[in-house]
Amino acid sequence: MAGLSISKAIAQALAAEMERDSNVVVLGEEVAAFGGTYGATSGLLDRFGGERVRDTPISEGVIVGAAVGAAMNGLRPVAEIMGINFAFLAMDMIVNHAAKVHSMFGGQFRCPLVVRTTSGGGRQLAATHSQTVEHLFAHFPGLKVVAPATAADAKGLLKSAIRTDDPVMFVEQATMYSQRGEVPDDPDFLIPLGKSDVKRRGRHVTVVAYSKMVDISLKAAGELAKDGIECEVVDLRSLRPLDLDPVFESFKQTNRCVVVEESWRTYGVGSEVAARIYEECFDYVDAPVKRVAQKEVPLPYAGNLERAALPQVEDVVAAVKSVL
Amino acid sequence: MLPTSTLSSSAAPGSNSKPPHSHLELLELYRQMVLIRLFEEKCEELYQKGKIGGFMHLYIGQEAVGVGAVAARQPQDSVITGYRDHGIALAAGMTARVAMAEMLGRVTGCSKGKGGSMHLADINLKFWGGHAIVGAQIALAAGLAWADKFQRRDAATLCFFGDGATNISYFHEALNLAAVWQLPVVFICENNKYGMWTPIEKVSAVTEIRRKASAYAIPSDVADGMDLLDVRAKTAAALEHCRAGHGPYFLEVITYRFRGHSMGDQRAYRTPDEIRKWQAEDPIGKFEKVLLDAGVAPADIDKVDDDVKAVMADAVAFAEASPFPDDSEIWTNIYIEP
Ligand SMILES: Cc1ncc(C[n+]2csc(CCOP(=O)(O)OP(=O)(O)O)c2C)c(N)n1
Numbered sequence: 001m002a003g004l005s006i007s008k009a010i011a012q013a014l015a016a017e018m019e020r021d022s023n024v025v026v027l028g029e030e031v032a033a034f035g036g037t038y039g040a041t042s043g044l045l046d047r048f049g050g051e052r053v054r055d056t057p058i059s060e061g062v063i064v065g066a067a068v069g070a071a072m073n074g075l076r077p078v079a080e081i082m083g084i085n086f087a088f089l090a091m092d093m094i095v096n097h098a099a100k101v102h103s104m105f106g107g108q109f110r111c112p113l114v115v116r117t118t119s120g121g122g123r124q125l126a127a128t129h130s131q132t133v134e135h136l137f138a139h140f141p142g143l144k145v146v147a148p149a150t151a152a153d154a155k156g157l158l159k160s161a162i163r164t165d166d167p168v169m170f171v172e173q174a175t176m177y178s179q180r181g182e183v184p185d186d187p188d189f190l191i192p193l194g195k196s197d198v199k200r201r202g203r204h205v206t207v208v209a210y211s212k213m214v215d216i217s218l219k220a221a222g223e224l225a226k227d228g229i230e231c232e233v234v235d236l237r238s239l240r241p242l243d244l245d246p247v248f249e250s251f252k253q254t255n256r257c258v259v260v261e262e263s264w265r266t267y268g269v270g271s272e273v274a275a276r277i278y279e280e281c282f283d284y285v286d287a288p289v290k291r292v293a294q295k296e297v298p299l300p301y302a303g304n305l306e307r308a309a310l311p312q313v314e315d316v317v318a319a320v321k322s323v324l
Numbered sequence: 325m326l327p328t329s330t331l332s333s334s335a336a337p338g339s340n341s342k343p344p345h346s347h348l349e350l351l352e353l354y355r356q357m358v359l360i361r362l363f364e365e366k367c368e369e370l371y372q373k374g375k376i377g378g379f380m381h382l383y384i385g386q387e388a389v390g391v392g393a394v395a396a397r398q399p400q401d402s403v404i405t406g407y408r409d410h411g412i413a414l415a416a417g418m419t420a421r422v423a424m425a426e427m428l429g430r431v432t433g434c435s436k437g438k439g440g441s442m443h444l445a446d447i448n449l450k451f452w453g454g455h456a457i458v459g460a461q462i463a464l465a466a467g468l469a470w471a472d473k474f475q476r477r478d479a480a481t482l483c484f485f486g487d488g489a490t491n492i493s494y495f496h497e498a499l500n501l502a503a504v505w506q507l508p509v510v511f512i513c514e515n516n517k518y519g520m521w522t523p524i525e526k527v528s529a530v531t532e533i534r535r536k537a538s539a540y541a542i543p544s545d546v547a548d549g550m551d552l553l554d555v556r557a558k559t560a561a562a563l564e565h566c567r568a569g570h571g572p573y574f575l576e577v578i579t580y581r582f583r584g585h586s587m588g589d590q591r592a593y594r595t596p597d598e599i600r601k602w603q604a605e606d607p608i609g610k611f612e613k614v615l616l617d618a619g620v621a622p623a624d625i626d627k628v629d630d631d632v633k634a635v636m637a638d639a640v641a642f643a644e645a646s647p648f649p650d651d652s653e654i655w656t657n658i659y660i661e662p
């Protein structure tokens with residue numbers, strides 16, 4: 001075990017999988033010579049060479065397009081899109097092609113592709129550079145969508161994402177790259193896709209979150225514990241396939257739930273989780289499922305405005321108290 | 325002289341010896357064009373009877389492009405196109421049976437009835453589809469070629485698209501990437517002068533499409549899409565360029581579709597005169613003359629016509645006798661791993 005930043009954990013996962021399978025290739029803007037905008041591909045060019053680690057033009061459509069074509073024809077590309085806001089320029093390739101070439105052609109083609117990208121606000125980058133929109137991709141059958149909250153999860157999930165024969169959107173949170181955590185060294189350390197994880201045990205309220213909101217939720221749980229309120233924090237880790245079993249199990253004990261998401265509330269992850277709780281656990285409901293989310297505005301630049309718009313620890317604390 | 329068994333199987337790709345062509349070779353190319361023509365006419369009929377659904381785009385008039393270009397490939401070379409894909413699929417070696425079954429949404433279709441007219445494909449023929457988002461195949465082709473180059477497979481990719489597709493971002497991004505990465509792709513623009521009902525002059529700043537390739541330092545040529553041997557020779561040269569490791573090549577093929585953009589297109593955007601003028605250039609009629617001039621016996625040509633008719637009758641019977649996919653098939657092929 002070693003205390004590792006998330007960006008190092010990702011670099012380790014990439015290196016381990018490239019070592020293991022010579023068909024794994026990395027492409028994207030600034031991924032080779034400069035090791036990635038967030039350092040997550042650092043060292044790969046020196047170790048694996050320019051044929052396997054490739055800088056691309058600023059052409060999101062063909063970055064993912066070439067990656068899909070190459071995946072169909074035998075490679076296992078990991079394409080980095082610098083930010084999920086730019087993935088809109090590759091949206092067609094991701095949702096109309098990566099997600100569909102397997103099914104639409106009757107199973108003939110495979111698309112073992114990972115699109116790695118960065119999501120989230122909190123860096124004063126204003127409205128076009130701060131969005132949290134991985135749930136949009138999770139809407140599409142055929143895609144898998146993963147968003148880790150810890151360094152160990154980032155490593156284990158990315159390795160699984162590279163190994164699966166299905167296309168995966170792997171979404172990292174932009175402010176979390178330097179966050180450190182214990183990460184197993186074992187090159188075969190894997191975390192399965194589509195498995196939620198209980199990050200804290202508690203019996204009063206179920207708090208459901210993923211990515212950075214796990215951190216916020218754990219901090220809120222720490223605060224609440226001082227008042228004797230014990231939260232069970234469930235980290236979804238994958239948005240598709242979505243594993244809600246641990247949520248239902250927890251809810252049947254707590255009868256109360258708060259869902260925390262960095263994106264907007266409307267049509268969001270919280271809506272989905274709440275609906276599923278009502279469908280599956282109706283007889284256990286003691287309070288309406290509460291959603292903590294970003295205010296429904298394009299995220300502003302000024303630090304105070306950005307902070308006011310994004311979910312904060314105190315919002316989670318208040319939401320938990322409101323369902324008790 | 326052409327046994328029925330060869331009629332439904334693929335032409336040996338890569339038989340691109342220089343002229344004079346053998347009679348057998350000429351008859352085979354002729355057969356493929358006639359097969360496409362009759363296949364399309366049958367599709368038209370079945371569509372009008374309501375047996376084929378969705379959007380359907382016929383290849384009638386453009387047969388010499390697909391047949392000529394694909395005849396120049398080696399078996400390891402890939403082929404990919406847009407939604408106007410029936411002709412390319414058949415030229416790539418898909419049987420009329422399997423293609424027709426897909427048209428009718430049957431489980432025996434190439435895509436098990438999940439793709440339909442616009443999504444024919446056969447991985448075993450290295451025919452990668454059939455893609456209905458305009459221009460997407462151009463980006464996918466860059467990836468197919470990248471994988472081939474990475475694996476040192478000595479293979480190239482023939483990528484077909486329309487004139488309208490040269491205005492979409494995929495076209496520009498993919499040409500640029502293919503040039504920067506020196507990818508073995510032959511970009512083949514089937515310039516039939518219209519994107520749906522809009523003439524190219526109204527929507528493209530440059531109407532001599534090949535000039536767009538020069539922006540990406542990709543060498544180019546133009547071929548007469550009504551002349552099968554011209555298309556084949558120029559595609560063969562383009563493939564040689566790719567195989568020699570010189571990167572992508574661009575071929576603009578001037579052609580014309582004799583039918584509407586898709587089924588049910590009754591709009592008046594072309595004059596009857598223009599259509600008549602092009603129909604006088606019918607690529608099959610012209611090629612028949614090439615055969616006769618080369619001394620092929622008229623009876624041998626008639627025999628091919630008859631054989632293809634039999635193949636089509638068999639294909640329709642096969643497709644109509646095939647079952648629809650079971651309803652449970654909606655749940656298959658979504659993910660490879662749960
Ligand atoms: C991205 C996208 N926009 C619009 C359409 C609708 N559409 C289908 S075919 C077509 C015209 C394409 O013309 P061209 O590229 O010249 O090919 P042709 O049909 O002439 O073979 C359009 C606009 C589409 N399928 N995809």
Ligand SMILES: [Mg+2]
Nearest residue numbers: 486487518519
């Ligand atoms: Mg056109």
